Amino acid sequence: MRNSQHMRTPIRRVRGLGSAHSGTSAFWHQRITSVAGIPLTIGLLLIIASLLGRSHAAVVQILGSPLVAIVMMLFIANAAYHMWIGMQEIILDYVHDDKWKLLSLIANTFFVFAVSIASVYAILKISFGV
């Protein structure tokens, strides 16, 4: 940040003060995933409704059919990104202590990866019938 017109030094950046300059893309990605989330949520509800009260064998057969499995995986991937941004926003709003902020941001990423990869793995395993 060498700018001869200003007295500002990079020390502020070192201390992590000020904007991260990634707010606009977080806002935009949250909107994209919310638009995608509408048909995917309706799809998820229809799939769950069609599985109500069915036996394990029937559930596995339906979940493993390509269209259902693809909609489920799209829902999970989309929700994963949407909820990662959302929880990050909540953390940044309420957690001000540097140490706890950092830890909860890391925990957010771990949680989202663990939950979504477990779900996607389960659908793939059901789909390929291994």
Next chain:
Amino acid sequence: MAEVEARTAAEAARARPLSPHLQIYKPMLTMMMSIAHRITGAALYFGMLLLAWWLVAAASGPNAYASVEWFMGSLLGQLILFGYTWALLHHMLGGVRHLIWDTLHGFEPAEREMLAVTTLVGSIALTLILWVVGYLVVGGPR
């Protein structure tokens, strides 16, 4: 260097005027809906654990699946699923409201109120319809 640090510390210590927080405002429906949007979002975040548990159990086999079915069919499980359904629909409709606002529409006082009421009534009505249909037509959990 030391001078810069001392000055920044003094700057940070200076008491700055703060804007008033939530407790001084009269509760309003639009404000409640904003809070509800965040709370349902956070609930759905942890609710993804249920979806993962259900899918992993289905992938693991009939025994694991049976224990998920037992829990989901219990009173507690049904309450959680009912709340999850409402949270999902409420957050979805609340999201639609935000998307309408993103187009710069719906900011007039009457419009804001109407959108808030529609979100709330719509999410409750859709949840009830889904559950009544689920129980009457499909027969609920068996």
